[in-house]
Amino acid sequence: MKILFTVSECVPFIKSGGLADVAGALPKELKKLGIDVRVILPKFQLIPDEYKKQMKKIAEFIVPVGWRQQYCGIEELELDGVVYYFVDNEYYFKRSQMYGDFDEGEKFSYFNLAVLDSIKQIGFYPDIIHCHDWHTGMIPFLLKEKYRDHNGYEKIRTVFTIHNLQFQGVFSKEILGDFFGLEDRYFNVEQLEFNGNVSFMKAALISADKITTVSPTYMEEIQTAYFGEKLDGVLRSRGTDLVGILNGIDHILYDPKTDPALTAQFGPKDHEARLLNKLSIQRQFGLQQDIEIPLIGMVTRLTNQKGLELVREVFDEIMATGAQFIVLGTGDREFEYFFNQMSTKYHEQCRVYIGFDEELAHRIYAGADLFLMPSKFEPCGLSQIIALRYGAIPIVRETGGLNDTVKSYSGKIGEGNGFTFTNFNAHDMLFTIERALSYFHNKQEWNSLVESVLQMDFSWTRSAHIYHLLYKDLVSRSDRNVHECTGV
Template structure:
């Protein structure tokens, strides 16, 4: 039997480009699927940073064009292999080689219509037709639609099976219905019959959910939450219709990149045997580097996050007095809402040596925070999966999380009677419960050090790799009759 072919289509992927957790998934999961005997390839846009950084290793494949707004727009396709996975890059300087963010532009609909059309024509140009096309998030939601509606007489496209993964339902790719004909080459009857309609426009996310053969999301709890009005982002009824085809599979992390034993960014590497000794040394190094009071025994809690309401940072703002009053230090790395940034700067100015805020992102510092801290705070309002809690557990840093989405699925709350657990949690989205969870972590750390050490061992023994999840994705693919 020939090797089964899977094409991942996404807006970003490590090691080439990242703006969020999507890039971690698309960068890590194909490697694991490869080990299961699948031929997995990835296609993403060629952004400016990739063009500048990876230009030498990219190999030209071919040139062709796609029709956007009734004009033939050129496409250049490049390729590279990283860790045995072949990556393709869709090049268009005007659309993708921009300074700043990867998306959030006025013409995002047109840009990603172009990308999706370029991917479908790539299959024709290369005579490469995967058994499964695995599309990710709103940027690729129209791929199943175009495959099924625009190639009605071409079995090469009609035989492709489609898996669509929702990474964050809050970002849906909602655009004007005028795009249907001009950019996507789709009939207006798909708007009229409601298949792709959302309010008075179209939704890339909704379209992917409706047209894909299988829909997945990034944790079992989130798969249930998005069927409700509280988390469904006005797509809950559409998701309820597809509930039989919807499955939640929790993310993993790349344990080669995130490994305290080998992590080159750490002053002191460690494993389960010397974690307690070397964590204190890492803590002292972090305290010194960031201007915190140097004390290897004080409890340090870290946050590496976007400073937004979704991530629960407004709860941290509200309860800052109670957090600062506690016997601990706080390290925040991230950027986001200007009022939260300004608030944290003011807190740092008034609490030197106890609270530090690093505005922006620094990859090495992120690794050092995971390794040096005792606790890791994630009070999210909603969290489809979350990767930070998986990293922190792997580094022996106990997460303090709200019980939502993937946080609920991956963090086992401390049980003082059985000594089970890999962290601490709270149920409802309010500041008092968050502070209570932090205080419980502090109490365990200072008053029950034996229990705390057991939780650290439990956390580090947790399998957070992609191995198990990759098998679950293969199970999804295996459900297709033609695949077997």
């Protein structure tokens, strides 16, 4: 079976969020199942030179973007048994940022077209193109409407994964003709029209053969008006083709037993070694070094989605518990400003790092006692899973993938792996933090909880098998359809 992943970012080459982690980890797990899975992504300028030097050009051709004749080079690199293709075009990708350019619609229109044109150029005809998020959303639609009759494309099927429905790739209707050469007849509510514009996300939802989300709860949520971002009707209409598959994490990349970023590596029973990481992160941030003081960590994008308005509303009360608080992240200026203010106001308890540092994030996961993630919505969330992997007990709101991965701890029966609250309410969150802190001060019970979460398995193994079954079903269905049409 041959699968082509198409994605805008991928670990270890380039990353802005969890999408890159998935694109980096899942193909390696699928490879173990005997699948020939390859990945194609833009050759962004921000990719480190150490990887660019390993790339080998294997194809050059022209991609028509409407009336524009744009160069495309395909460069290849093999890493950990997976073949990666990089779409090279300096006009679109030699920039100081990945996203947010003035010509975002044109840039990713080019990428979608380049992916489809590259198939015949490199001679890799996949059984399935697995597309990820809006940046690749036009591929399933174009495959059906413009490429289906091309030699070798007839049997290709598509899977589209929604990583975050909030970001949809919405642009003016003019892109249909100007970039894709599509007639106005496609601009209607049953096809590409979305509130007077064109949505890449909607294009994928109406045309992909299968649609997956990154957690079972999120799959249910996005079919409601509250979470559906005005696409809930489309998603309900595709309900039989919609599957929720929980993301995993790379257990090799995130392994406290071998992680070089840590002060001391540790396993489930190495309580003292883990505490060395706590003392180290307290020292690094200039906090009092004391294992008896509870340490709450956050590694997050500083946006409303992450529930930071709740944190802001009751931050004084959180500080009144005596806990220490460390934040690592970047995002909206209002939240960057707020946490900087709190770091000044509560200098003995609160510290903030505005920006992102991967190694520092690992050290926070390994050193924090509690990990706070009170998201307004969360398609899957990887931070709470990584926190569990490193023994930081999560405090989360019961939404999306948080609901699927964190179960409320009950001291009476010893079940659960974290602390949860249901309503998007600051005082509900505060009560849950206080409840978690009450357990923290019972060292025997707390150590038992930490030991149990350090033994949990959140690798990609199970989810990769589910994807494998999904792919097999699509391929066998494709073969049946061909046989029916040809009379074979």
